[in-house]
Amino acid sequence: PGLDDKRICSWNALAIAALADAGAVLGRADYLDAARGCAEFVLTELRGPDGDPVSGVAITVGQQGTTVGKATTGEEGAWRVALPGPGTYDITLDPATLPKGLQLRTAGGSTLRDVSVTPDQQRTVIFPLTTAGSQKEGQTPGDTATPAPERPPDQQGPSPLDRLLRLLVEGIKFGAIIAITAVGLSLIFGTTHIINFAHGELVTIGATVAFFLNAATVGP
Numbered sequence: 001p002g003l004d005d006k007r008i009c010s011w012n013a014l015a016i017a018a019l020a021d022a023g024a025v026l027g028r029a030d031y032l033d034a035a036r037g038c039a040e041f042v043l044t045e046l047r048g049p050d051g052d053p054v055s056g057v058a059i060t061v062g063q064q065g066t067t068v069g070k071a072t073t074g075e076e077g078a079w080r081v082a083l084p085g086p087g088t089y090d091i092t093l094d095p096a097t098l099p100k101g102l103q104l105r106t107a108g109g110s111t112l113r114d115v116s117v118t119p120d121q122q123r124t125v126i127f128p129l130t131t132a133g134s135q136k137e138g139q140t141p142g143d144t145a146t147p148a149p150e151r152p153p154d155q156q157g158p159s160p161l162d163r164l165l166r167l168l169v170e171g172i173k174f175g176a177i178i179a180i181t182a183v184g185l186s187l188i189f190g191t192t193h194i195i196n197f198a199h200g201e202l203v204t205i206g207a208t209v210a211f212f213l214n215a216a217t218v219g220p
Helices: 005-026 029-037 160-192 199-214
Strands: 041-045 058-063 066-072 078-082 087-093 102-104 111-117 122-124 129-131
Touching (some): 066 078, 111 122
Parallel strands (some): 041 122
Antiparallel strands (some): 087 111, 102 129
8 A cells, every 4th residue: 555645754754863863873873964955845734615625726835036845745645745854944835736626715815934943843734725715815814704783873862760769769679778777787686686887888788799799690
């Protein structure tokens, strides 16, 4: 059976490591230079919006206007390009090679500019794809082609008379709470003969807590 790009990439990494070790043990500087020269890669798996691999798509890697490598996605959507060394690279996907029905998610997203690659790094990059026609040209990720429905006009607020009546009822309820609390505490203290000089404070705290609980939906 054929080997997929993942296994090839892994075996290449092991071969590079073995070459570097051999150079260090044998004192061969040319082995070390060769290992350093093929230690950096850019790679990924190109997949569509449904998660299926996308094959046959051309990828070009350039640096300062010079092409340093090309690749075509395989059956599993995988591709990789060996780099001459660490640095910044521009990675371009050719939209013309995308299968029918697929397009890049963002306008101008065919080129990833200034992709930084550090020494011995195998850098993964992503080209987001979407279904053709599902997004208009120039839209950013997350936007939809369908415009948002217009919001209905805000309803008119309560009239001054309604507010006056509501505040009047709330005031009566607040006063009744204070009166009931005062009478209740007086009955308790009178029945149990408990002397508590914080009678007023207890009434105030109880009334304040009751007010906040009653007005929690609209604020104090």
